[in-house]
Amino acid sequence: DSGVTQTPKHLITATGQRVTLRCSPRSGDLSVYWYQQSLDQGLQFLIHYYNGEERAKGNILERFSAQQFPDLHSELNLSSLELGDSALYFCASSVMTGGYGYTFGSGTRLTVV
Amino acid sequence: GQQVMQIPQYQHVQEGEDFTTYCNSSTTLSNIQWYKQRPGGHPVFLIQLVKSGEVKKQKRLTFQFGEAKKNSSLHITATQTTDVGTYFCAAQGAGYSTLTFGKGTMLLVSP
Numbered sequence: 001d002s003g004v005t006q007t008p009k010h011l012i013t014a015t016g017q018r019v020t021l022r023c024s025p026r027s028g029d030l031s032v033y034w035y036q037q038s039l040d041q042g043l044q045f046l047i048h049y050y051n052g053e054e055r056a057k058g059n060i061l062e063r064f065s066a067q068q069f070p071d072l073h074s075e076l077n078l079s080s081l082e083l084g085d086s087a088l089y090f091c092a093s094s095v096m097t098g099g100y101g102y103t104f105g106s107g108t109r110l111t112v113v
Numbered sequence: 114g115q116q117v118m119q120i121p122q123y124q125h126v127q128e129g130e131d132f133t134t135y136c137n138s139s140t141t142l143s144n145i146q147w148y149k150q151r152p153g154g155h156p157v158f159l160i161q162l163v164k165s166g167e168v169k170k171q172k173r174l175t176f177q178f179g180e181a182k183k184n185s186s187l188h189i190t191a192t193q194t195t196d197v198g199t200y201f202c203a204a205q206g207a208g209y210s211t212l213t214f215g216k217g218t219m220l221l222v223s224p
Contacts, residue, residue, distance in 0.1 A: 043217075045211055099163075102212065104157070106155050
């Protein structure tokens with residue numbers, strides 16, 4: 001157990017639907033990062049939150065959004081889902097915004113059918 | 114944006130052979146980190162390199178950071194079956210931007 005909790009572990013949904021992925025960071029970590037992992041693209045950075053504020057955006061689609069709540073847990077919302085959104089979605093946390101290793105959760109495997 | 118190239122993409126070795134993966138950045142880095150992801154698992158932080166020319170060791174693993182802080186390598190001596198997995202480098206640019214991951218090197222070790 002890494003200390004970063006992601007739910008659900010698996011999700012199967014139909015095209016056009018909307019899903020929410022949840023992440024609780026490791027205790028004491030203020031930064032939360034979302035990454036998408038697919039076979040051909042590797043680990044793609046989506047978005048970073050620090051202590052409730054958005055700090056950086058990567059190649060995140062407009063159909064995707066995220067937020068970090070006062071208790072520091074984060075949610076990634078994916079809407080109007082397409083087949084190509086099928087991937088493993090990882091949340092990671094770290095103490096600060098930079099210069100520290102990330103602790104990854106076990107991921108949510110999303111399958112869009 | 115920042116690009117990180119990692120080679121090789123895949124390597125298959127016999128147990129006891131050595132293994133090296135290389136990581137190259139297009140820009141000078143603040144630091145570089147290495148992660149290992151076992152099959153079916155999540156990336157696990159191994160180490161961070163910060164100083165130019167830095168060399169760090171963890172048992173059979175040796176990590177190096179280039180003098181220009183643009184490249185890095187991970188060398189495993191005498192591989193074991195437990196070394197199987199994908200090794201990622203992750204680069205952090207100036208101003209401690211978020212990590213950019215290389216595409217990883219998948220290591221397969223045959224007994």
